[in-house]
Amino acid sequence: MDIKVKFWLILISLWLFAPAKAQESQQTLTSGDRKKAEQAYNRGVDKITQKEYQQALAELDEAVKADPAFAEAYVLRSRVKYQLGDYQNASADVDMAIELNSFLGEAYFFRAFIAFAVDTGKVKGTDLDKAIQLGYTDALTYYYRGLFKLMKGYPQDAIYDFNMAIEKKPNYVNAYHDRGTARYQGEDYQGAIYDFKVAANFDSRFAIAYVNMGNAKKKIGDYQGALYDFNEALRLDSTLSEVFNYRGEVHLINGNIELARQDFEKMISRFPSDGFALCGMGNVHLKLNELDKAKEYFDRAITLYPDMGEAYLDRGLLLELSGDLEGACSDWQMAATLGIEASGEFLKECRKP
Secondary structure, eight states: OOOOOOOOOOOOOGGGSOOOOOOOOOSOOTTSOHHHHHHHHHHHHHHHHTTOHHHHHHHHHHHHHHOTTOHHHHHHHHHHHHHTTOHHHHHHHHHHHHHHOTTOHHHHHHHHHHHHHHOGGGOOHHHHHHHHHTTOOSHHHHHHHHHHHHHTTOHHHHHHHHHHHHHHOTTOHHHHHHHHHHHHHTTOHHHHHHHHHHHHHHOTTOHHHHHHHHHHHHHTTOHHHHHHHHHHHHHHOTTOTHHHHHHHHHHHHHTOHHHHHHHHHHHHHHOTTOHHHHHHHHHHHHHTTOHHHHHHHHHHHHHHOTTOHHHHHHHHHHHHHTTOHHHHHHHHHHHHHTTOTTHHHHHHHHTOO
16 A cells, blocks of 8 residues: 655745835826825835734725825735735735736736635746746745746756745745655655755644655655654644554554554544545455455445545455455556556566466
8 A cells, every 4th residue: 555645835924024115206106196105005014014904904095095006005905905815806906016017026926926825726837937037036936936836746846946945045944845845756755854854843843844754754664764753743733634544554564553553543533435544444454364354445445436546456455365366457457547556566467377
């Protein structure tokens, strides 16, 4: 059994970097009273610093009313609306800012930021590229572009952006963590372990870093290290139910059948239809040579998840042990069709004369 790893990507707070106050304009603008607008804008910045977001919104309303062409005020108002949960109007404000000033890098960044928070499928990588091209090159921008590349399946490209984010902010916990995820996906497990460890050192409560570090250690055969990390993750956050599956798998590898049983049962008690926990229990019974019980669990997993290749692979092993090579070969073939590479070795048994 090889349980698929779930990675958690962390969206961080918008307010890591406080907004700057507007400098007094030297231009005479016919679109409105820029001086009055800047004064209201700066009062809005003060309110944001004090976390008085409704008052900040009122001040920024005054700013754009005084000068409807004040693009920076639309961006900042967008941030406040986002903070207040008004995502639709936050998006409208940032679009207006770009319409007014297409060279405002912050606006492109924040449009991407809103999309990350609301619907990651709507994130435009071109917005992040544009923000950087226009000089909006702080750590946050590089981090989110790296995150976008990682989510799109380009871990090596993502590493460059995470490197840039870390260069600009050396204690950037999430950049280390997500660079570790990118390295894991690129099969650089030692590099991933390093990054997850740094993230956990910076933030001793970062349970997810321990989860992912444990899975990386499992990949290199450091099962004791993996168990330590999974235990630490659950100590920090007992709601991370997937860890029971990961730890149970390691217990199976180590031959600790009873401990594996306990972990898979804990997962099933929380999520009775979890396919990997069901397969885990099937493998527990398989190790105990309780073939009928094992088959019940594999059958249930396949009934619930007919596209779960791992379940077919495991049931095939059971059927072979039961003397049903034809049934085993059928299951292994289905596993191969569903993308389980390990099934290839077992299918060799089916080709023997």
